[in-house]
Amino acid sequence: MNIYLPHLASRKPPVLTVDIEENFANLPSLTPIRGQVTVSHRGSFLEIKGHAQTITSLTCHRCLGQYNHRLEADIDEIVWLKAVDKAMEDELEDLDEHLAEDGTLEVHDLVYQHLSLNLPFQNICAPSCAGILPAQTDVLEASNLSDSLDQRWEALKKLKQD
Numbered sequence: 001m002n003i004y005l006p007h008l009a010s011r012k013p014p015v016l017t018v019d020i021e022e023n024f025a026n027l028p029s030l031t032p033i034r035g036q037v038t039v040s041h042r043g044s045f046l047e048i049k050g051h052a053q054t055i056t057s058l059t060c061h062r063c064l065g066q067y068n069h070r071l072e073a074d075i076d077e078i079v080w081l082k083a084v085d086k087a088m089e090d091e092l093e094d095l096d097e098h099l100a101e102d103g104t105l106e107v108h109d110l111v112y113q114h115l116s117l118n119l120p121f122q123n124i125c126a127p128s129c130a131g132i133l134p135a136q137t138d139v140l141e142a143s144n145l146s147d148s149l150d151q152r153w154e155a156l157k158k159l160k161q162d
């Protein structure tokens with residue numbers, strides 16, 4: 001899923017469409033990641049358009065239960081290309097937003113980044129999720145365990161008896 005840019009530039013027309021249907025090791029999902037990405041070489045930049053989707057399994061931040069989440073990403077991005085010698089001179093940080101003319105576009109990585117950005121900030125299984133309810137039994141068990149250790153539980157025990 002890597003596109004070597006000089007190859008793309010030499011195509012007539014210089015456009016390549018990549019179909020994706022696979023599992024990404026770094027993005028656990030219930031279904032393969034499906035999508036399509038079209039990369040057009042426009043001389044000084046790449047025009048990248050596409051779409052990807054999958055079903056991920058997330059852990060609810062409120063109740064800690066697992067739930068399925070439909071994850072989608074629309075890709076519409078411009079990546080500027082740099083002349084080979086110029087890319088060599090520039091700072092490393094610049095290379096994130098630019099690609100060298102003779103570089104390689106990693107489609108897998110691009111799709112992964114777009115999907116990751118669309119992961120929810122807060123994982124909530126449902127708007128009505130009540131979270132973890134304080135379980136009454138836990139309190140009772142704790143009181144039994146602590147009977148001999150902590151006299152304060154005596155008061156609680158007395159209340160229950162009353």
Ligand SMILES: [Zn+2]
Binds near residue numbers: 125131
């Ligand atoms: Zn929940």
